[in-house]
Amino acid sequence: MNKIIKGTGFSSINLQEIEILEDYLFCINDDGFIAKRLSPNDQDYNMVLKQARSEETLMELTEGQYLLPGFIDLHIHAPQWAQTGTALDLPLYEWLNTYTFPLEAKFSDITFAEETYNHLVDTLLGNGTTTALYFATIHEEASFLLAKICAEKGQRGLVGKVVMDDPAENPDFYRDASLEEALTGTERFIQRVKELNKTTKQGVYPVVTPRFVPSCTSEALEGLGKIAAKHDVHITSHCSESDWAHNHVKERFGKNDAQVLNDFGLLTEKAIMAHANFLSDDDAKTYIEQGTAIAHCPISNAYFANSVIPIKHFADMGVEIGLGTDLSAGYDPGIYSAIRQAVISSRMLEDGVDPSKNAASRGRAHSRITANEAFYFATAGGGESISLPVGRLAENYAFDAQIIDTKIKDSSMPIFEGMNSLQDIFQKLVYMTQRRNIISVFVQGERVK
Numbered sequence: 042m043n044k045i046i047k048g049t050g051f052s053s054i055n056l057q058e059i060e061i062l063e064d065y066l067f068c069i070n071d072d073g074f075i076a077k078r079l080s081p082n083d084q085d086y087n088m089v090l091k092q093a094r095s096e097e098t099l100m101e102l103t104e105g106q107y108l109l110p111g112f113i114d115l116h117i118h119a120p121q122w123a124q125t126g127t128a129l130d131l132p133l134y135e136w137l138n139t140y141t142f143p144l145e146a147k148f149s150d151i152t153f154a155e156e157t158y159n160h161l162v163d164t165l166l167g168n169g170t171t172t173a174l175y176f177a178t179i180h181e182e183a184s185f186l187l188a189k190i191c192a193e194k195g196q197r198g199l200v201g202k203v204v205m206d207d208p209a210e211n212p213d214f215y216r217d218a219s220l221e222e223a224l225t226g227t228e229r230f231i232q233r234v235k236e237l238n239k240t241t242k243q244g245v246y247p248v249v250t251p252r253f254v255p256s257c258t259s260e261a262l263e264g265l266g267k268i269a270a271k272h273d274v275h276i277t278s279h280c281s282e283s284d285w286a287h288n289h290v291k292e293r294f295g296k297n298d299a300q301v302l303n304d305f306g307l308l309t310e311k312a313i314m315a316h317a318n319f320l321s322d323d324d325a326k327t328y329i330e331q332g333t334a335i336a337h338c339p340i341s342n343a344y345f346a347n348s349v350i351p352i353k354h355f356a357d358m359g360v361e362i363g364l365g366t367d368l369s370a371g372y373d374p375g376i377y378s379a380i381r382q383a384v385i386s387s388r389m390l391e392d393g394v395d396p397s398k399n400a401a402s403r404g405r406a407h408s409r410i411t412a413n414e415a416f417y418f419a420t421a422g423g424g425e426s427i428s429l430p431v432g433r434l435a436e437n438y439a440f441d442a443q444i445i446d447t448k449i450k451d452s453s454m455p456i457f458e459g460m461n462s463l464q465d466i467f468q469k470l471v472y473m474t475q476r477r478n479i480i481s482v483f484v485q486g487e488r489v490k
């Protein structure tokens with residue numbers, strides 16, 4: 042074994058249940074997978090422990106330290122890192138045109154891209170995000186640079202070079218030069234990232250990325266669907282995010298976003314669609330049939346989605362769901378905040394928000410999710426969404442993990458001797474971990490923080 046980690050970890054079994062892996066040994070092989078997981082009751086436990094000690098391959102967590110799976114961010118606009126924490130005062134359409142497109146246009150400058158992307162990937166790893174699905178920009182070089190930075194820093198990156206080719210919908214200063222260039226550039230990008238992946242232990246993956254239906258011509262959407270099928274790659278986009286975006290697509294095509302994307306071959310097992318607030322039940326059934334996932338972005342939804350997505354309803358139907366920060370429509374680079382906001386927003390949907398209405402008609406019943414469910418979305422659900430063996434501290438999964446130290450200096454974690462069960466501690470980790478508590482991060486068995 043390459044290394045053996047001894048400690049207490051938490052990992053999702055399913056949406057509701059968390060496994061408490063008390064004092065387990067996690068045996069990591071040279072390829073960075075968990076080859077074996079041993080509990081203190083297992084016969085081999087003491088022998089493996091002794092051997093690891095003598096071979097100096099053992100890493101032992103100390104008291105107050107816990108292991109969690111690394112988080113998976115299913116929706117993040119890398120160039121928008123530069124404006125994160127600002128510009129949240131306008132509705133989606135105006136926000137895109139006033140702030141976001143002018144910023145993204147600057148990524149023709151590779152030096153600016155390098156500075157922004159290095160800082161972002163370091164920040165995400167520091168916050169426990171071991172896998173990220175990125176929108177880059179329309180620029181091939183800057184998009185490829187982002188994939189290279191992920192590869193070098195040890196993050197599992199899924200990177201999309203964005204397509205937005207419709208002259209009627211995008212500004213002159215920021216759109217693809219032509220349909221032809223959008224499609225050939227996408228194919229070239231896919232080939233370059235696939236080549237890079239051959240020498241990247243944790244994997245980097247190209248993603249077909251029509252920005253959203255309103256920004257693309259039908260020819261581009263059709264071409265991208267064909268390219269995704271030909272190269273068997275991931276697909277991402279935005280779907281039915283806001284009143285404006287949802288209605289715009291309906292007016293143009295006479296049907297919902299999800300059905301349009303499906304008609305163009307853009308809803309597949311490897312497709313991840315951000316937001317999806319206005320999905321109908323028929324749309325959700327299409328997602329389930331195709332194996333397409335929702336990237337739930339609860340913070341950004343509070344600013345731009347005009348609604349709270351009934352995420353519990355879609356989870357109960359069986360849609361695959363993960364979480365996204367949606368920088369910079371969301372302001373926090375860490376998935377912990379997305380977990381917390383997912384719970385809070387679902388509670389507000391269930392109870393309703395207008396105190397002038399009576400309680401019985403104020404909210405939408407059965408909408409709340411638990412911390413366990415939101416944690417599932419951030420880990421195992423994210424892994425299922427991208428069809429990769431990540432998001433669990435389980436055998437045959439990549440060892441992507443974060444070590445949380447609850448006793449570190451200046452920690453704000455109220456855990457007192459003998460007061461808290463491990464179930465309580467798990468909840469405190471979910472609700473109260475801050476960046477300073479995340480003392481180590483591993484991706485594919487390699488320590489990256």
Ligand SMILES: Nc1nc2[nH]cnc2c(=O)[nH]1
Binds near residue numbers: 118141341
């Ligand atoms: N939240 C969000 N929605 C979008 N819809 C199209 N582009 C974007 C974007 O950059 N952010």
